[in-house]
Amino acid sequence: QVTTMALLGLNPNIIGTPLKDARLNDLLWSYRNKHGAIAIARGRETFKMIKVLKSGGSLALLIDQDTKVKSRFVNFFDMPAATPVGATVMAMKTGASIVPTYIHLGDDWMQHMHVFPEIPMRLTGDDEADMVYNTQVLTNFIEAQIRKHPDQWVWMHERWKTKPGEEIN
Structure with missing residues (x-):
């Protein structure tokens, strides 16, 4: 998917965690970079991400996985999921x-x-409530797309492994 975006001239900056197997990681990223994608290590290069956005660039972020990053519980397929x-x-800050x-x-x-129309962010001044609300809106969008092609989502991922109270702040 990243290569498709790069070939279309979108030159995405992909946020991700390096794979544990360095050889596989290097192979994956050399293929992506060959077509114009740029890797940014999750959690290590926040300034670089902000710089990309401020210069009009694009970031590709995945929010449909339960990972060890700042998250909040929102409904995903009628179940609370750390997102x-x-x-x-x-988006709210920049x-x-x-x-x-x-x-x-x-x-x-x-x-x-x-490529869908922009999803506007709600900004009421209550940052926490807006963050949860906006994350729910994005999650609703993802769920709607998964329902169209459920066979193509990564179901083996433990999407609901984090329980309420265990999310990362």
């Missing part, structure tokens, strides 16, 4: 737009990328 809030926080993209494998065995 990363990085995308919401970055004024950056959140433009969701969704890629699925079509019946023709080609990847089809859809």
Whole structure:
């Protein structure tokens, strides 16, 4: 998916955690970088992410995984799920737009990328409430896309492993 975005000239900056196997990590990122994607290590290069946004660049963040990052519980398939809030926080603090993209494998065995209209952020002045509300809106969007192609989501990921009270602040 990242390569598709890069080939379309979107030159995404991909936020992620390096893989434990350095050789596999290097192979994956050399392939992505070859087509214009730029890797940014999650949690280590916040200033770089803000600089990218301020210069009009784009970041690709995944928020449908239960990872060890700042998160809040929102509903996902009618169950509370610890959900990363990085995308919401970055948008709220920088004024950056959140433009969701969704890629699925079509019946023709080609990847089809859809770019949707911006999802506006609610900004009432209550940062915590806005962060949770906006994260729920983004999660609702993701859930709607998964429902269209449930066979293409990573179901083996333990999406609901973190229980309420265990989320990272």
